[in-house]
Amino acid sequence: MAASTERQPDMGAVNAGVSSTRAASSAPPLALRILAECPVSKARACDLTLPHCTVNTPVFMPVGTQGTMKGITSDQLAELGCQICLGNTYHLGMRPGPELIEKAKGLHNFMNWKNNLLTDSGGFQMVSLVALSEVTEEGVRFQSPYDGKEIMLSPEQSIAIQNSLGSDIMMQLDDVVSSTITGPRVEEAMKRSIRWLDRCIAANKNPDRQNLFAIIQGGLNAELRKACLEEMTKRDVPGFAIGGLSGGEAKDDFWRMVTLSTDYLPRTKPRYLMGVGYAVELVVCSALGCDMFDCVFPTRTARFGTALVPWGSLPLKKKQFAKDFQPIDPDCHCPTCERHTRAYLHALFKCDTAAMHHVTIHNITYQLSLMQAVRTSILEGRFPEFVRTFMRRMYPSQETYPSWAVEALASVNITLD
Amino acid sequence: MRLELCRVLQQCRRGVLLDLGNSGVHSLELPGCLLYTRCGTVPHLTHHTLSTLKHLPAATQLTLDSLGEHQEVLEEFQEGVRRFAGLNDTLLFCSLHDSAVHHPPGYTTNKTVSVWGSGGRMELTVAQYMALQKAIRPNWYQSMADGETRQLNPARKRVCKAVDRTLSHLDECLSLHFKTEELSGAEIFGVVEGGDVSEERVRSARETAKRPVGGFVLDGFHTAAMSQELRSQLITAVVKELPENKPRILLGVGHPEEVLACVEAGIDLFEGFFPFQVTERGCALSFSYTLDPNPERTVFERNGSEVEEIPQHRENETQENWEQMTRFEINLKDKRYQDDFRPLVVGCGCYCCRSHQRAYLHHLLMTNELLAGVLLMVHNLEHYCGFFCSLRGALESGRLDAFKRMVLHGRV
Ligand SMILES: [Zn+2]
Numbered sequence: 001m002a003a004s005t006e007r008q009p010d011m012g013a014v015n016a017g018v019s020s021t022r023a024a025s026s027a028p029p030l031a032l033r034i035l036a037e038c039p040v041s042k043a044r045a046c047d048l049t050l051p052h053c054t055v056n057t058p059v060f061m062p063v064g065t066q067g068t069m070k071g072i073t074s075d076q077l078a079e080l081g082c083q084i085c086l087g088n089t090y091h092l093g094m095r096p097g098p099e100l101i102e103k104a105k106g107l108h109n110f111m112n113w114k115n116n117l118l119t120d121s122g123g124f125q126m127v128s129l130v131a132l133s134e135v136t137e138e139g140v141r142f143q144s145p146y147d148g149k150e151i152m153l154s155p156e157q158s159i160a161i162q163n164s165l166g167s168d169i170m171m172q173l174d175d176v177v178s179s180t181i182t183g184p185r186v187e188e189a190m191k192r193s194i195r196w197l198d199r200c201i202a203a204n205k206n207p208d209r210q211n212l213f214a215i216i217q218g219g220l221n222a223e224l225r226k227a228c229l230e231e232m233t234k235r236d237v238p239g240f241a242i243g244g245l246s247g248g249e250a251k252d253d254f255w256r257m258v259t260l261s262t263d264y265l266p267r268t269k270p271r272y273l274m275g276v277g278y279a280v281e282l283v284v285c286s287a288l289g290c291d292m293f294d295c296v297f298p299t300r301t302a303r304f305g306t307a308l309v310p311w312g313s314l315p316l317k318k319k320q321f322a323k324d325f326q327p328i329d330p331d332c333h334c335p336t337c338e339r340h341t342r343a344y345l346h347a348l349f350k351c352d353t354a355a356m357h358h359v360t361i362h363n364i365t366y367q368l369s370l371m372q373a374v375r376t377s378i379l380e381g382r383f384p385e386f387v388r389t390f391m392r393r394m395y396p397s398q399e400t401y402p403s404w405a406v407e408a409l410a411s412v413n414i415t416l417d
Numbered sequence: 418m419r420l421e422l423c424r425v426l427q428q429c430r431r432g433v434l435l436d437l438g439n440s441g442v443h444s445l446e447l448p449g450c451l452l453y454t455r456c457g458t459v460p461h462l463t464h465h466t467l468s469t470l471k472h473l474p475a476a477t478q479l480t481l482d483s484l485g486e487h488q489e490v491l492e493e494f495q496e497g498v499r500r501f502a503g504l505n506d507t508l509l510f511c512s513l514h515d516s517a518v519h520h521p522p523g524y525t526t527n528k529t530v531s532v533w534g535s536g537g538r539m540e541l542t543v544a545q546y547m548a549l550q551k552a553i554r555p556n557w558y559q560s561m562a563d564g565e566t567r568q569l570n571p572a573r574k575r576v577c578k579a580v581d582r583t584l585s586h587l588d589e590c591l592s593l594h595f596k597t598e599e600l601s602g603a604e605i606f607g608v609v610e611g612g613d614v615s616e617e618r619v620r621s622a623r624e625t626a627k628r629p630v631g632g633f634v635l636d637g638f639h640t641a642a643m644s645q646e647l648r649s650q651l652i653t654a655v656v657k658e659l660p661e662n663k664p665r666i667l668l669g670v671g672h673p674e675e676v677l678a679c680v681e682a683g684i685d686l687f688e689g690f691f692p693f694q695v696t697e698r699g700c701a702l703s704f705s706y707t708l709d710p711n712p713e714r715t716v717f718e719r720n721g722s723e724v725e726e727i728p729q730h731r732e733n734e735t736q737e738n739w740e741q742m743t744r745f746e747i748n749l750k751d752k753r754y755q756d757d758f759r760p761l762v763v764g765c766g767c768y769c770c771r772s773h774q775r776a777y778l779h780h781l782l783m784t785n786e787l788l789a790g791v792l793l794m795v796h797n798l799e800h801y802c803g804f805f806c807s808l809r810g811a812l813e814s815g816r817l818d819a820f821k822r823m824v825l826h827g828r829v
């Protein structure tokens with residue numbers, strides 16, 4: 001369905017300003033409706049309307065790399081309440097390739113997914129997965145791991161693939177550098193990412209049905225981040241991602257860059273914090289004003305037998321669970337917890353892949369219900385109390401709270417008792 | 418348990434088993450197949466994906482191969498595998514081996530048999546075998562048996578010994594069975610052995626039939642062991658010795674052509690491992706089995722040609738795949754399906770065919786994605802169970818010959 005029919009006619013005061021600055025350009029297929037803002041912190045609860053459905057934020061987006069959510073069917077994923085998930089442009093561009101997906105009438109259709117899709121630019125995967133890659137002004141040059149052919153991924157190429165995939169949100173190609181690198185390369189990457197953003201905007205063939213998000217770069221350098229924010233927010237893009245983080249940098253640097261970014265990002269547009277997915281990070285960064293998150297961790301760890309619970313995690317393959325006849329989390333209402341015990345899952349991991357599917361279903365449910373709880377508490381005006389309860393449950397004592405989380409929360413006036 | 422035969426044609430039986438299970442509420446249509454599981458789970462499937470299937474068998478098969486290593490856990494759990502595995506209210510049949518797995522020969526002794534789990538081999542005496550059944554609490558289970566003749570080309574003396582041992586195991590199992598409170602209400606199925614020696618088969622059947630068993634398991638007839646001609650001859654000889662009012666389960670045979678021949682020879686129930694094996698090699702069952710095509714199931718009309726195409730495209734397969742793959746399936750890994758946007762089987766109503774296309778399955782297989790196994794298992798199970806359902810319909814309407822032509826040649 002076209003977004004225009006889905007979009008609420010009344011965007012309220014919030015969006016009025018946006019459309020005026022948008023001037024002549026056509027409206028993007030996205031509308032952000034801010035429902036509540038935490039009076040204490042920067043947290044906010046919004047309805048983000050996209051071409052395939054409305055997304056309730058803050059939201060965690062599970063990652064379905066190759067056009068599938070691991071062993072979960074698209075029906076199961078939708079039943080878990082997932083409104084948006086990710087596909088990886090690098091993988092899908094390689095196999096089955098954009099031509100085939102175009103023939104299949106887009107990725108939604110190919111994988112039979114009725115809700116929204118976000119695709120990355122492919123740049124991150126290329127730099128992290130492919131040893132032989134070289135970044136030039138033109139784009140990222142790399143050798144295909146499948147046939148050895150040399151391929152150039154330019155901003156135009158990345159957008160062309162994402163146009164073929166037909167995702168609801170596309171990401172610009174950015175010049176990715178490790179978050180632990182310092183020096184002139186960081187500045188070069190930031191400036192190049194701005195130039196590439198302009199090329200991506202120009203290359204988007206479907207601005208009426210595919211949203212293009214900019215990615216804020218600048219490493220761990222506050223001045224570079226600010227410069228990037230200042231420049232990118234001048235562009236008329238429907239949303240912003242905070243990039244270049246979650247790559248092994250110190251947590252103290254991480255949260256400072258996040259909060260700096262949300263300080264400068266326009267209130268009226270969605271903010272997507274890339275690659276973040278641990279429970280405590282989700283809660284803290286929601287407090288810092290981020291709306292969208294993604295991470296492979298919850299589904300990956302599920303396949304290795306680890307179930308996420310409000311007090312941490314359960315490595316179900318460990319012998320200690322062999323005779324534990326409780327569900328993973330007695331308070332969880334996912335299909336796995338309603339039917340199976342830790343002991344049965346422990347046994348099943350020895351012989352069948354269905355064990356992974358059970359834990360994947362539970363972990364996705366855990367992530368989605370955590371974000372749902374964050375949202376409800378914001379809507380009900382009790383987000384700070386929610387954070388305190390969350391921390392008490394997650395950590396055995398106050399002494400074990402991670403100091404970065406305590407400081408980050410204090411920076412937005414949430415004190416932990 | 419009560420067996421009602423509604424139609425018998427020579428040895429071929431169409432019937433229904435009634436008053437099954439502890440509560441007596443189950444019934445089982447014959448001929449039929451069992452639901453294949455490992456550790457109480459249909460491979461790749463969760464309750465959600467399994468429940469999308471329409472023709473699920475009313476009886477589920479468990480194996481000691483996959484459950485043996487969990488004996489201690491089950492004993493502590495005390496409520497049996499049904500509760501442990503979160504199974505629906507289904508009839509449970511427990512067999513010794515998983516027919517989808519090959520076991521090395523040479524591990525059967527006078528007093529013991531062996532099972533193979535993830536932790537390796539486990540040796541069981543009759544007492545241990547029965548303790549395991551007590552922990553599992555099936556509705557039906559096969560008695561301990563010397564199925565060693567499955568593995569080798571055995572000498573007559575060895576065949577004779579297997580029959581003797583199996584009878585003596587049965588007597589010991591029966592004596593413990595009636596002393597075990599947890600197994601009251603459960604039925605022991607006696608195992609007929611005898612390899613390819615007709616006299617031994619008859620002796621095994623005749624002696625087993627004298628015991629208070631609930632039904633019969635015919636062992637050692639698996640696909641690699643003998644030709645279908647010999648299999649049919651032996652089964653015919655065996656069932657002559659068996660009472661009419663008790664069910665007969667055949668182990669190790671799942672191939673549709675062999676199933677049809679064995680039904681004609683008098684078999685009531687088959688294992689369900691065949692659709693799983695098809696799934697594991699990345700294939701989808703595609704043979705026609707619908708005699709009366711209706712708008713919803715136009716399998717044979719539009720898909721009939723698929724079956725005949727296969728021998729030619731099988732030449733592109735690796736030798737290994739070629740040997741395993743049957744002409745009842747299509748290989749979704751084949752490049753020809755890369756841009757084929759049809760469902761696996763046109764007209765199939767399974768979740769996979771309603772939601773996805775061959776090109777997507779091809780992609781999932783090429784990228785080793787877990788969803789491939791899930792979707793193929795759903796389709797293959799639906800197709801295989803649908804085949805049995807149509808087979809029963811054909812028996813009722815006296816059209817078995819037309820049905821056989823349809824399955825074997827794709828046309829009536
Ligand atoms: Zn759960």
Ligand SMILES: [Zn+2]
Pocket residue numbers: 761762765766767768769770771795796797799
């Ligand atoms: Zn199907």
